[in-house]
Amino acid sequence: MNKNKPTSFDIAHRAGVSQSTVSRALRNSPQVKQETIELVHRIAKELNYKVDKAASSLRSQNSATLALLLFEDPTSDDSLINPFFHAMLGSITRACASHGQDLLISFQQLSDDWHADYEDSHKADGLILLGYGDAIDYEPKLKQLAAQGTRFVRWGPQTGSDLGLVIGCDNHQGGYDATAHLLSLGHRRIAFIGTASNHYPEFFQRYQGYVQAQVQHGVAIDPTLQQDAITNEEAGFQATLDLLDRVSGLDAIFAASDLIAIGAIQALKSRGLKVPNDVAVVGFDDIQIARYSSPPLTTVRQDTGLAGKVLVETLLSLIKGDEVAAPTIPTQLIIRRSCHTPDDGQ
């Protein structure tokens, strides 16, 4: 079947033109007569001809392929993927398709040589990095990539002194909005669950938004209301239990991610506390599960559809050598039933 795969020479022969002209015509070169272009395309279709990607990449030194590298904390169960990544994956896939790029996907270990694996081998023209993990562990890797001249974009926290091009949402604003919403509902003892340090800068930015909202509303910050957790349900569950053992009078939780929030809700229920009647909960991400948790989760949506598009387009600009900026993706507060709304009598 594949033995007789047609080449551009076959088309040239049938069309009565040279192979060079076929090559140009297939890419709709303005140099080629419209008539010839149409003829070549017609014959190509008849023969089921497709440009050989390997030959094209080799000659043009351009793979028209991007690589998406996913990574998580090495401690996390590696059969699970953060649902937030899935949404990003869908969006990145579509953006690649619309730009004629193929997408390689891989789960990476911190120990691997990402540059070598993808750029040196010409498998991909650039990398998209996606992951939650300890930013401190991760930093040397980024430095190495930058030093190697790897073209990459990364989803993450924008700090102003970023290694490489970082595209992220407005974590601070999102944290502010979530907290302001809880304050507007009358809550005053609002916990923050999530590791708020430079190890998890996205969470830290959300925490800072949480602090700012309270300061602006004249609520004193009680540092004992912050409890560390990485982004999975287990961690959220355990952190909430620890928090409940430590503090009193809690009336709301702002969880640094939806996964943490879902664990928190389970923990609250396990202690006989009702959500939102006893404790309101707000998450972050708006993953698919958020709508189907019980109660449905109020959360801060990250626009994954836009994010994927921006990641891909920014990377393509970078590869082309254009000047590129790193836009910030806005967030949006999505109100559901995990906290009372003013007009919600429940």
Add this chain to the structure above:
Amino acid sequence: MNKNKPTSFDIAHRAGVSQSTVSRALRNSPQVKQETIELVHRIAKELNYKVDKAASSLRSQNSATLALLLFEDPTSDDSLINPFFHAMLGSITRACASHGQDLLISFQQLSDDWHADYEDSHKADGLILLGYGDAIDYEPKLKQLAAQGTRFVRWGPQTGSDLGLVIGCDNHQGGYDATAHLLSLGHRRIAFIGTASNHYPEFFQRYQGYVQAQVQHGVAIDPTLQQDAITNEEAGFQATLDLLDRVSGLDAIFAASDLIAIGAIQALKSRGLKVPNDVAVVGFDDIQIARYSSPPLTTVRQDTGLAGKVLVETLLSLIKGDEVAAPTIPTQLIIRRSCHTPDDGQ
């Protein structure tokens, strides 16, 4: 940076051997002296050399790449991916990595020419098809792939007269186990929610297991207890409301997928029915959400870890030209709180 990418000639020069020998040494050919192999590898490492994938693919006519094509019903919201696919994706990714294969990923429309897109262009040596959708719509596509000699494997229902190589779980047994479990808890009015026809053969197989279990337990089949639904929460929600309007005395639901089950639970709650006290619910898949639904969902687990490995390894055998069989992946009943267990006093 990439301008001076080293080639096998650079290594040859430094090592004082020919380029052919370098090429052999890099692939650890038994023809090459161990000493030479080691020398070549050492120099390659020093130079950060990586075999150029395009050149290698072009010459060897082998891309060492598989393509994963995902598709869903065109009607479904295309920003969502069935969580079951995510688990498969993780598993397939890992299996590819362990076999030295790159993985291209794409969301496909039924209208696209999958063979041309991947095999004719030498982007991939074979395809993995993953998707839920109407099997009848899908069939002409499979016939076309088979006719074109495309090497592909597919996750789906094994019917005995499959187009191409189909790997799937034991849907019938899974349906039987779920239903037998409900029967053992004393339920007698068990609904099946999911389209049970040749349009959705996996669901149909699960339905047949459901029927068989009841027959064996001497329970008469009431066809009005079956309600169509495709695999998403919306459909499950709506189907359950319709069912509740139509039939009386319902004491359990076997949903053809977890997404349907989650929609069903929402619907039951919206009618003031308690799960499992008023109506028990069992799902199918054991997606991640199942553990965090409220109540946690009893379901039939498909072993996605094994499935991904088997898909990849079967496809690689097919590409190599080996004789291949299509194994069936076993299922496992996972008991949680969405139906009473005999020793669960709740």
Add this chain to the structure above:
DNA sequence: CTGAAAGCGCTTACAG
């Protein structure tokens, strides 16, 4: 607007 020719960086017979 088109063609002849070179060459991308490998792998693989072929010869020794």
Add this chain to the structure above:
DNA sequence: CTGAAAGCGCTTACAG
């Protein structure tokens, strides 16, 4: 165990 040579199927100067 190693080397010289051909060639995978394109793209792209170069020449007209």
